[in-house]
Amino acid sequence: MKILVCMSVVPDTTTKITFVENNTKFNTQGVQFIINPYDEVSITRALELTEKHGGTVTLVHVGSAENDAVIRKGLAIGANDAYRINAEAIDGQFVAEQIAAFAKDKGFDIIFTGRESIDYNGGQVCGLLGELLGLPSVNVATSIDVEGNIATLTRDIDGGTEKLTCSLPLVVSAQKDLCEPRIPNMRGIMSARTKPLNVVEPISVESFGDYQSFESPKPKASVKLIDPEHPEELINLLRNEAKVI
Amino acid sequence: MSVVIFAENSEGKFKKGVFEIATYAHKTATQLGTEANAIVIGEVNQDDLKKLGNYGISKVLKLNAPSNEFQVQPWSELIAQGFKHLQGSVLVISNTYTGKSLAPRVSVKLGASLATNVVNFPDTSAGFVVKRGAFSGKGFAYVSLTRPTKVVALTPNSIDIAEHNTPISFSSETIGTQAPSTNVIEISKSQGKIPLTEAEVVVSAGRGMKGPENWGMIEELAKVLGAATACSKPVSDVGWRPHSEHVGQTGITIKPNLNIAIGISGAIQHLAGVSASKVIVVINTDPEAPFFKIADYGIVGDAFQVLPKLIAAAKATMNS
């Protein structure tokens, strides 16, 4: 089984988000970059599946050479090889076009993406890849198992869950509880140094849009404290002042 | 040209999110000097269909899918065909699980620019600029959508619905679809419970509740307030609560009118999923808990003492 895992590189979850250059750019000063948490989960599940059924796990990332160290972490978790498409990831649509062009003739059985990147929160790449490659797409999967040519999945839907089957090949986006993500061990880290990290040049894509500016959420006014002996006062404020109950 | 919504129904009825996208489409259409239309798939209650007119929809195109069960590929195809039939230029979809599965696929079929997580009306004074949530609640981005056709997924609870009363006409059509590529075996909905992503009031609780046996109080408060229940990540990790209740950066993002957080410290990863709540109440023994920094109302106190009194007060008020 050949599995491709799309991997985005995002600011660490504790990052304080600020913007620079007149709020037109995300301030990367001092920011620690990590594998998108959902992609960590995908890599691990892909490895579990190939350990059971045989096969390989390939990583693909659209980004600049600055992210190579983070891609190596993905290799250290256990992926066999990696490809970096050498272009700035302008938006989800650009990324999907690049990955679709790369994956088109390579015969992957499963393509994993994350449910969303925790930086731009697009949640787009899974469906875009499915459509661009003419494959079924299953969003927000909480489990995936494969038997022969058929995958059985569960996924989150509005107000519940759904269990479904789908024939391979398919594109699937990972929800956090797909599996417990593996942490690279020493052997993994050592062997990752010599695993292939190939660089491919991007295709040209007509633009879909531009990020013009950013804004931080408005700071909240300070909290109004209520006497713990009189929580009825809280109910009163919620009904008559905030008008939310 | 027209602005088109995909009005997703749940067992023949519309949820509030549909009236929000109708409001969004009407305003956008007015800005662009055109009209707002809707696509529905499957059978929808007549009263609900008529209500679309109240929110500014002029025309409803009903499409028949091979099955009423959601299937992303045939439904994307139907929506793209319906959109072309209505000569659409902007497609508005709810940013729900269903909407987020459909929007990317439809956008490829239409060669459109796509924006998900959109939180406000577009600025059409120069081009078409949308405001969308980014950085997991820690920022917003303004994005100019430059393709002639645009697909916009609007986050529920982001805009207020507005009534307009447009006379509405119906047309119904059957368009052929491809065979479904996935096969649904089973759907389980949390019976009788309010889905977290749609809830207007949420009662959430964390490790401060000490153990799953203490969630009775949380559920009771939620029941009295008509709220959904949520929890922090460690609580679902140890299995006190189902994973589907986990909110935060790696869980569900919620945007209710009111979120009452009990015994949750307010770690940055948790706040990422809840900071868009309109009103936040924090109940915590520790006055230094970071959650208080983004709270509107707070009680510094022991949940086990505060909750019984709070539930009693809520019952009295909600029943009055």
Ligand SMILES: Cc1cc2nc3c(=O)[nH]c(=O)nc-3n(C[C@H](O)[C@H](O)[C@H](O)COP(=O)(O)OP(=O)(O)OC[C@H]3O[C@@H](n4cnc5c(N)ncnc54)[C@H](O)[C@@H]3O)c2cc1C
């Ligand atoms: C990559 C990553 C992703 C993460 N994603 C998420 C996420 O999506 N969602 C999430 O929630 N967390 C997430 N976390 C975990 C997060 O960092 C915190 O550890 C977690 O939110 C803490 O949960 P808690 O507030 O329930 O527990 P604690 O931090 O243990 O806080 C318990 C609180 O309860 C209070 N308390 C104790 N007793 C009482 C009482 N009797 N009455 C009232 N208050 C009381 C305490 O003062 C304390 O503030 C993530 C962490 C990482 C590293």
Ligand SMILES: Nc1ncnc2c1ncn2[C@@H]1O[C@H](COP(=O)(O)O)[C@@H](O)[C@H]1O
């Ligand atoms: N620059 C990128 N390179 C490779 N994969 C990406 C990139 N950006 C996003 N993805 C994939 O798409 C998923 C969802 O991202 P998004 O649609 O941007 O929220 C991520 O979890 C990755 O699997």
